[in-house]
Amino acid sequence: MGSLQLSSIRKAFGDHEVLKGIDLDVKEGEFVIFVGPSGCGKSTLLRVIAGLEDASSGSIRIDGQEVATVPPAKRGIAMVFQSYALYPHLTVKDNMGLGLKQAGTPKPEIEQRVAKASSMLSLDPYLARRPAELSGGQRQRVAIGRAIVREPSLFLFDEPLSNLDAALRVQTRLEIARLHRRLKATMIYVTHDQVEAMTLADKIVVLNAGAIEQIGSPMDLYNKPANIFVAGFIGSPQMNFIPAEKLGEAGAQGAVKTIGIRPEHIALSRESGDWKGKVIHAEHLGADTILYLETETADLVTVRLFGEHRYAADDIVFATPDKASIHRFDANDRAIA
Ligand SMILES: Nc1ncnc2c1ncn2[C@@H]1O[C@H](COP(=O)(O)OP(=O)(O)OP(=O)(O)O)[C@@H](O)[C@H]1O
């Protein structure tokens, strides 16, 4: 239960086409993450899958059944939004059970399902409270609980953690990963946060301007980005892109237009190396040191060193890219294998 096939999904608002032919295959139990810049169509795609928005054309099949004419409530889907919109006058328990009550589920079954979800999400101590008496993270867990009690085969999450502070995001992220393992349900999850995408996903879908740029496992996208857009979007700090012509013969081979090298794949030395440069800014993060260099050959280059290194602004250094980790792109920004 919970497999999903999208074929040639298009969606236009007036003459503005927001989804430009989306094909996607999600297997039962998979954790799929949509990433992409603001406005690229992530929420619209989720809403189309949920049935809250009609596609202009294309087909949506859940467990092999075409659902275009199936109303949202009958699709076996539960959606968790960024703004969790709990009912302020209802307790946690009643907020979680409301959907079941409205669907006419018998009371003992509601009790049992809410109790199970509450224990899974560690919400037992808060069941009698109202949303105003909870922290943001607790409220978000109630919103997730409200989805779980419906026992959907497909969960849709639209940036569920973006209102939480950094520590709580990490904690809730772990809870969602655990929940996915326990429920074995299919999950589709939208996020801006690449750490969330890299750590939770079986499969990441990179969207750009209403179209899919690449689909792959987190490590596929990191190691083998299909084009400059994906290469620049996955990984932080961003990959360095250097016009091949700047590197002379070493770079300008055949169709190679741009060279890409990730900041963590560059070695630094005070004595010698491929690119001479000056440190223009150093970020000492403790676990990492990020250096921004102005180089003669490759312009601005970002370097990420593991651990603490005593480089400072104005130091003269030499950067050497790891040859095996270089990415090559053609004039159309496509990766050259
Ligand atoms: N109801 C609507 N009417 C007209 N245009 C809309 C409507 N909903 C969304 N859009 C437009 O569709 C595009 C995609 O919006 P969408 O909300 O799917 O983006 P998103 O990828 O979720 O962005 P974000 O990361 O900012 O949430 C945007 O240009 C948006 O303005």
Ligand SMILES: [Mg+2]
């Ligand atoms: Mg959105």
